[in-house]
Amino acid sequence: MATEKRGDGTVGKALDVLNEVAEIGSPVRFSSLLKTSKYPKATLYRLLQTLLNQDMLSYNAEEQTYKLGLKLVRMAHAAWLQSSLAPIALPFIDELSDKVSETVHLAQLDNGQVLYVDKRNPSSPIEMYSQAGKVGPAYCTGVGKAMMAFLDEDELSRVISKQAFFKYTDFTITSEKELRKELAIIKKQGISFDKQEHEAKIICISSPILSVKGRVIGGLSITSSIDIHSLESLEEYKPQLLETSKLIGKEAGAWNFPEQHN
Amino acid sequence: MATEKRGDGTVGKALDVLNEVAEIGSPVRFSSLLKTSKYPKATLYRLLQTLLNQDMLSYNAEEQTYKLGLKLVRMAHAAWLQSSLAPIALPFIDELSDKVSETVHLAQLDNGQVLYVDKRNPSSPIEMYSQAGKVGPAYCTGVGKAMMAFLDEDELSRVISKQAFFKYTDFTITSEKELRKELAIIKKQGISFDKQEHEAKIICISSPILSVKGRVIGGLSITSSIDIHSLESLEEYKPQLLETSKLIGKEAGAWNFPEQHN
DNA sequence: GAACTAAGTTCCACTATTTGGAAAAAGTTA
DNA sequence: TAACTTTTTCCAAATAGTGGAACTTAGTTC
Structure with a gap:
């Protein structure tokens, strides 16, 4: 389109x-x-x-x-440096990925979509650039849902209106109603899961990154496949994930990272 | 400026x-x-x-x-995919960096400057994105000189006219005359060295990537520091470096990678 | 090789957008 | 409140953009 x-x-x-x-x-x-x-x-x-x-x-x-x-x-490099969370989050993501030895994604909401701005993959440090700048749907990814869950109603309805609700897999959420229900749960729990909603076999646990003022500035996730992890075993990363998100949020505040207008 | x-x-x-x-x-x-x-x-x-x-x-x-x-x-991701050598060169660079266990850079000439489009760093897979899109001077980097050496006179003089000849280190080449002398040697040898010309302690060995028609489409380098390598020990990588460059050039030809207008 | 066809490029009178000096708002400091 | 700085708006004049049509080029067919 x-x-x-x-x-x-x-x-x-x-x-x-x-x-x-x-x-x-x-x-x-x-x-x-x-x-x-x-x-x-x-x-x-x-x-x-x-x-x-x-x-x-x-x-x-x-x-x-x-x-x-x-x-x-060239321009994008400059944009990435000055407008993405990535440079700020860099040391924290490194540490997290070292600690848990899993694939870590850093994303931001951009125009109702999830924009991946950084990634760490400890096991195979390849196919990396192919990720920065990549976009994905918000309604069926872990980071997307985690970020949406913490938007205020105005922002949320704007973002929801941009969702395609295409059924990628058998588990994809395909209606606003279902999505809102899911988001309520996520907000309560503080984290979200991707239960093979975007790609078969791929699961993840995600948390939003909130500014000191409580506004959504990004999302963080640990991704794996059902061949290696269950949702339950991913959940064990919850404390580290939340801790890292909090640290990034604080650091972003110190750097005066702007609140986006999704 | x-x-x-x-x-x-x-x-x-x-x-x-x-x-x-x-x-x-x-x-x-x-x-x-x-x-x-x-x-x-x-x-x-x-x-x-x-x-x-x-x-x-x-x-x-x-x-x-x-x-x-x-x-x-977002746009840059698309640009990177469709206009850089990186997606084509990806498997070859992976293999090279695996084999030699050194930092590998892939670059292209863009407007008289070296534009890094990919990088592999086997030892520490961090600080990665911070490189794609980064630009550097052509006259004092290994890849820059390697690429320049194989340009035809028209292109070369255009590129040279854009060089700043700023003296980064004691070893930086600071005149067109010196540079042309160096380029002649590089053309003969098929490879170039960065002898701490851009950053103190940093050295590298580079080769141009030529299309099947013999035109410069990119440059490849193995970078290290004088704390780890001597120029002589870097030179041992020459065969692998040339081989990889050749393979990438061939593959690019098959993919019909366009000849740039630097 | 003349006639046809499709893709790309140029022309130019018509129109809509851009321009920028000046002045009004908005925000700061004294 | 006055004096100041910075940002934003206004509008008549000037410029730059528009697009239908005509032209050029390259490739194909009879």
């Missing part, structure tokens, strides 16, 4: 096109973009040229395809 | 502002940006509003500061 944005003039249109290219995920030809795009041929063409000029896109002359430019990778 | 770009209209200006925020590296106030910016107050203000609307920036109302938005992190 292409990102719809109310008129921010030309800049909005250009970024719209950039998003389209991003969402397609592989090099695209002009004509292919044109089919999807809401802009007329000449306009689209000019926008693409501008983005090329700005190195936001790169063009393969041989294949006549456009794709995202490396400039974005 | 702010990025100067010839007129791409409003879009160019907006991205210019975005760059400015990125380069400052920490949350900035309006007035602070205004001082640096070449745009008049009202214009700058509107550009910032547009970028905010588009989630490219986020705003902290309490502190009245702007910073890069998480949307960039």
